[in-house]
Amino acid sequence: MRRAGFPLRRPTAAGWLLIGGGIFCMLILLVLPLILIFVAAFSSGWEIVTQNLLDTDMLAAIRLTMWVALLTVPVNLVFGTLIAWCVTRFDFRGKKLLLALVDTPYAISPVVAGLCYLLLYGNQGWLGGWLDERGIQVMFAWPGIVLVTVFVTSPYVARELIPLMQAQGSQEEEAAVLLGAGGWTLFRRITLPNIQWALLYGTVLTTARAVGEFGSVAVVSGSIRGVTNTLPLHVQLLQQDYNSVGAFTASLLLACMALLTLLLKTLFERRQHKSLTNL
Amino acid sequence: MKGGNRVLPGFRLSLGLGVLYLSLIVLLPATTLVLQAAQIRWSELLFYFTDPRLLAAVRVTFIAAICASLCNALLGLLLAWILTRYEFPGRKFADTLIDLPFALPTAVAGLTLSALFAKNGWIGKMLAPMGVEISFSFAGIVLAMTFTSLPFVVRSLQPVIEDLAPEYEEAAECLGATRWQIFWRILLPSLIPALSMGTTLALVRSLGEFGAVIFIAGNMPFATEVVSLMIFTYIGEYAYEAAAAVAFVLLLTSLLILLIVQLLQRRYSAREKL
Numbered sequence: 062m063r064r065a066g067f068p069l070r071r072p073t074a075a076g077w078l079l080i081g082g083g084i085f086c087m088l089i090l091l092v093l094p095l096i097l098i099f100v101a102a103f104s105s106g107w108e109i110v111t112q113n114l115l116d117t118d119m120l121a122a123i124r125l126t127m128w129v130a131l132l133t134v135p136v137n138l139v140f141g142t143l144i145a146w147c148v149t150r151f152d153f154r155g156k157k158l159l160l161a162l163v164d165t166p167y168a169i170s171p172v173v174a175g176l177c178y179l180l181l182y183g184n185q186g187w188l189g190g191w192l193d194e195r196g197i198q199v200m201f202a203w204p205g206i207v208l209v210t211v212f213v214t215s216p217y218v219a220r221e222l223i224p225l226m227q228a229q230g231s232q233e234e235e236a237a238v239l240l241g242a243g244g245w246t247l248f249r250r251i252t253l254p255n256i257q258w259a260l261l262y263g264t265v266l267t268t269a270r271a272v273g274e275f276g277s278v279a280v281v282s283g284s285i286r287g288v289t290n291t292l293p294l295h296v297q298l299l300q301q302d303y304n305s306v307g308a309f310t311a312s313l314l315l316a317c318m319a320l321l322t323l324l325l326k327t328l329f330e331r332r333q334h335k336s337l338t339n340l
Numbered sequence: 341m342k343g344g345n346r347v348l349p350g351f352r353l354s355l356g357l358g359v360l361y362l363s364l365i366v367l368l369p370a371t372t373l374v375l376q377a378a379q380i381r382w383s384e385l386l387f388y389f390t391d392p393r394l395l396a397a398v399r400v401t402f403i404a405a406i407c408a409s410l411c412n413a414l415l416g417l418l419l420a421w422i423l424t425r426y427e428f429p430g431r432k433f434a435d436t437l438i439d440l441p442f443a444l445p446t447a448v449a450g451l452t453l454s455a456l457f458a459k460n461g462w463i464g465k466m467l468a469p470m471g472v473e474i475s476f477s478f479a480g481i482v483l484a485m486t487f488t489s490l491p492f493v494v495r496s497l498q499p500v501i502e503d504l505a506p507e508y509e510e511a512a513e514c515l516g517a518t519r520w521q522i523f524w525r526i527l528l529p530s531l532i533p534a535l536s537m538g539t540t541l542a543l544v545r546s547l548g549e550f551g552a553v554i555f556i557a558g559n560m561p562f563a564t565e566v567v568s569l570m571i572f573t574y575i576g577e578y579a580y581e582a583a584a585a586v587a588f589v590l591l592l593t594s595l596l597i598l599l600i601v602q603l604l605q606r607r608y609s610a611r612e613k614l
Contacts, residue, residue, distance in 0.1 A: 069427040075519065076426050083422045084434065086415055090487055091440050093462065094452040101455065140361040147354035162362045165370065167541075168594045170548025172568040173587040176575060177369035180376050180584065187372065212365050235347050244349040266442070273445025275551035276568065280575055293447040293551070300451060300555070312448040319443035326443075327436050 098316045101309040113310040121287040122295040123314070125203065129291065130271040133210045137267050141218025142260065146252070149226040150234070163219050166212055175280025178209050201283035206291065209277040214270045221263035222256055225333075229255055258333035262326055269322040273315060370591075377588035380581055388585050393561050394570055401567040404478065405546035408485035413539045415486075416493025417531070423494070424501040441490050449487055450555025457483065457556070476558030481566065484552040489542035496538030500531055533605050540601040544594045 072080055102110055113119060144163060148156055166174065182189045182199040192199055199205045237251050253260075275293040282289040290298060292311055299308040388394065422428075423435050441449065457464045457474035464475060474480050504527070512522045550568040557564040567590055574583035 069431075070425060072426040072428060076422075077428075079418060080422045080426055080428050083415075083418045084430075087419070087434060087437065089463065090490065091437050094449070094456055095440075097452055097456050097462065098448070101452075140358065143354040144358040144362070146350060147358050150348050151351045151355070153351075153355065159358065159362070162366055165366050168544055168591070168598055169370075170550065170568050170571075170587075170590060170594075172550050172571050172575075173373070173548065173591055174369075176571060176580075176583055176587050177373045179575065180580065181369050181372040183580075185580075208365075212369065215362075215365055231348060238347050238349065247349065269443045273443075273448070275445060275447045276572075279550075280572065293445045296445075296447045296451060297555070305455075308451060312451055315445045315448045319440060319445070319448075322443040323436050323439055326439065327432075 095316060095320075098309055098312050102306065102313040104309075105306050109306055110310050110313075113304075113307045114314075116307070118287045118290065118298075119295060119307075119311065122290045122292045122311070125206075125290065126272055126292040128203065129206050129210055130268050132207045133214060133271045134264060134267050136211055137215055137218050138260075138264055141215070141263065141267075142222065144219045145222035145226055149223055150231050163216050166214075166216055171213060171274065171276025172280055174212055175209055175277035178205060178212070178277070178281055182208070200281055201285070201289060203289065205281040206278050206289065209281050210271045210274050213274050213277050214267045217267045217270060218260070218263035221259050221266065225256060225259045255336075258329040258336065262329040262333075265322050265325045265329070269318060272318055373584055373588060373591070376580070376584040380585050384581065385585055388582050389589075393565070394567075394586065396562045397565045397567050397570045400478065400481065400563070400565065401547060404481040404566070405485055405543055405549075407482045408489065408546045409539050409543040411482065411486045412489055412493050412542045413535060416490070416497060416538060416542075417535065420494045420497035420501055424498050438491050438494050441488050446488055446549070446551030447555065450484055450552035453484055453487060453552070454480065454556035475556055476564070478564060480556040480558070481553055481564060484556045485546035485549050488549055488552045489545040492541040492545065493535065493538035496534045496541070497531060500534040504530060533608055536601060537605065540597060544597055547594060548590065 070076070144159070148160060169177075179200060180186050182192065182205060184190065184193060184200070186200075189200065197204075199208065233251050233255070234247055237247050242250065273293055274291075275297075278291055279294060279297075282291065282294060284290055284294050284298065286298065292315060296308050296311045296315070299305075299311060419434075419438065423431060423438070454475045455461050457467070457480065459465070459468050459473070459475070461475070464473075467474065472479075474483055508526050509522055512526050517525070548568055549566070550572065553566050554569055557566065557569075559565055559569060567586065571583050571587050571590070574580070574586065
């Protein structure tokens with residue numbers, strides 16, 4: 062959302078040239094791929110699309126992906142909010158270290174993330190051996206997929222909240238405490254209304270990344286068809302089967318989710334902006 | 341907030357749970373990798389890193405990631421500029437669409453770009469007569485990396501461009517500076533910290549990119565294989581030691597790049613203040 066800084070200008074001739082160049086690049090990189098997904102998925106007609114969608118492996122992949130997102134998002138939502146509260150409302154030693162730790166998953170390649178978990182929870186891994194003796198399988202099963210997905214998507218909620226909560230400051234909350242509000246009342250009545258839209262966007266972004274995670278899940282899932290195959294992995298599997306329409310049909314679902322994410326982002330940002338200007 | 345004020349509740353709870361969560365989710369797995377890599381002897385490490393196939397992959401990954409980041413620096417500067425300075429139809433829509441690479445799963449991006457730029461694809465068809473091949477070649481890797489890290493530069497630059505005071509530009513204009521001089525002398529210097537940070541984030545992201553790249557690269561050993569795919573291949577062959585060694589070096593490189601840029605930035609902003 063724009064701040065009230067620099068006024069937007071009507072473009073000059075040189076300005077139109079720049080706009081033209083930029084829009085051209087965006088068309089090629091961003092718009093054409095989106096159109097291609099729809100065209101390629103429907104290239105053999107509606108029936109093939111529904112047939113692909115109702116395929117048992119596809120349904121299993123959709124179910125697993127939703128299950129993973131359903132477990133991942135609440136965990137990162139709760140802990141992301143706790144971390145944002147901790148670093149924006151208190152000063153303590155090691156805060157920078159904590160923030161660096163929050164950002165670490167950004168710097169780690171998804172394949173490396175998968176490998177870290179494989180080394181820890183795999184059969185020869187430190188925890189893996191112990192869990193294996195108790196009959197708990199983490200790797201090449203859904204718990205492993207959930208764990209790496211939590212790792213990969215852990216920064217999003219915290220990173221979305223921290224700049225906002227820093228900008229808002231803690232005066233309102235301090236006033237509430239002085240008026241005798243307890244912790245839960247404080248959070249529910251003061252903090253939550255102030256951050257709700259950013260929190261919702263953080264949730265949506267976490268969901269999108271959780272659903273779309275590929276590299277780290279590819280390492281820990283084993284890609285067993287119909288069992289540990291998530292939707293993005295299924296895209297690859299179908300493409301390797303030379304079922305191009307099927308791959309694009311799965312892509313279509315994921316692209317719709319991406320578009321919905323962008324739509325919600327715009328909506329939430331507008332609401333956040335409004336609630337800020339209403340203060 | 342400063343001065344150790346603890347009026348607000350929940351410090352111990354949020355710090356304790358936050359640290360516990362980060363330790364379990366981030367620190368423990370990362371430590372496992374480091375410890376695994378620490379067990380590898382130097383001779384073995386030398387053996388892994390003299391494998392010509394791995395060296396080729398390292399070279400391809402670095403050159404492609406640097407090319408993609410430079411593309412992103414230029415394109416990101418252009419896009420951030422037009423989206424924050426000019427009013428034109430579709431501006432808000434374009435601004436929203438910039439985030440698409442973050443929202444679209446990387447596998448979908450790779451699949452679609454490779455179909456679009458393949459010899460029989462919509463754009464590949466136009467490029468083929470000119471002898472330009474993008475899918476299943478080095479250029480494809482650069483393209484995929486550029487796509488997945490496109491928002492970084494744009495989103496780091498936008499707030500800075502919005503906050504630039506118009507007075508400097510107006511003063512320069514009154515003193516007879518050309519548009520070009522204004523850009524080089526006035527605008528670019530104030531954008532450099534954000535531009536370099538955005539480009540670095542794009543570089544780090546590109547170095548580790550997997551999903552989008554493997555769909556479009558063709559993955560020919562010695563030619564279009566990237567490091568993350570090599571690690572993936574090692575894991576598939578149960579060569580966990582080799583995988584850990586390469587992964588550790590990749591992780592260290594990424595962290596080092598981020599650290600260096602942050603230090604440079606601190607020095608740059610200190611100099612600006614003088």
